[in-house]
Amino acid sequence: MAPATAAKRPRISDDDRLVNMWLHNRSANTARAYRADVDAFRQWADKPLADVVLDDLQGWFDSLKGSDATRRRKLASVKSALAFGVRVGFLDVDVGAALRLDRGRDRLSERILTEEDVRRVIDMEECPRKRVALRVLYFMGLRISEMCSLTWRDMTRRQQGGVASVFGKGGKTRHVLVPAKLWKEIVAVRADDWRPETPVVPGHDGSPLHLRAAHRLVKRAAKRAGLPDASAHWFRHAHASHALDNGAPAHVVQQTLGHSDLKTTTRYAHVREGDGGGNYLKD
Structure with missing residues (x-):
């Protein structure tokens, strides 16, 4: 009797190789999001990336649902993959370069919670563990993926509070202050048999x-406080x-948040409702 043949592995297409190279060394969360965007486009176009034309990219973008920001983010992912394909010689033409969009309206000010809003969200959360999660996001300014991956190996005790070594976007490590009160709250929800790999939250x-x-966790806490969005x-x-409104130097906030460009940080200094240059002029 002939021996059973090994199951054949599915052939990896050139497009799969291209996407894998494009995502190489990106963080797991970034790679997952970018791959989902490109896979959605490939499924919609139903053709190799080398055969994609501008009409395909325009048609896919027009078919996307959701907010303008979400649609733009998905398009940016696909355009980045196509541009990378040209740079490494997998593709002959960067069709995405011809698709440019007008810059969307900046709605950052609509997403700024007041200090009272933040206190209400946190104070209405009765679970100590969940309250710590909310306070870490606010007082340390972490991305949610950074909070979830933080372990006690990354935490260093100081005389007042501590410092967290945060491995963030772009494969960069930054050191973030943990205020003394927050450090005590984090320790209070830590397991008795904790180890270096024990999650902080x-x-x-x-x-x-x-x-x-x-x-x-965050959505439910915000909804409970009357902030469903x-x-x-x-x-x-x-x-x-x-932090900026309360006098923190912009470069300190930049370092805490891990912004590569100070312009990204200083955007937040101009979004408080009711404030403007006119308030600082003599009448």
Whole structure:
């Protein structure tokens, strides 16, 4: 009897190789999001990327649902992959370069919570573990993925509070202050048998907090406080805006948030409702 033949592995297409190279060394969360965008486009176009034309990209963009920001983000992912394909010689023409969009309206000010809003969201959360998650997002200005991946190996005790080594966007590590009161609250929810790999903000069973669970936690807390549209990233926006409003130097806020460009940070200094240059002129 002839021996059973090994199951054949599915052939990896050139497009798969291209996408894998494009995503090489990106963070897991970034790679997952970018791959989903490009896979959605490939499924919609139903042709190799080498055969894609401008009409395909325009038609796909027009078919997208959701907010303008979400549609633009998805298009940017695909345009980046196509441009990379040309740079490494997989593609002959960068069809995405011809598709340019007018810059959308800046709606950052609509996503800034007041200090009272933030306090209400946090104070109405009765679970100590979940309250710590909300306070970490706000007082440390972390991205939600950074919070979920933070372990006690990354935490260093100081005389007042501590410092967290945060591995963030772009594969960069930054050092973020942990205020003394927040440090005590974090320690209070830590397991008695904690180890270096123990998550700083654990899930309900002590295991690492999953990204989806973290998003749900924030959405439910915000909704409970009458802010159903708020998301985890709004706490990061609030951190930047409130710190600048209260006199923090822009370069300090930039370092805390991990912004590569100071212009990104200083956007938050101009979004408080009711403020403007006229308030600083003599009448």
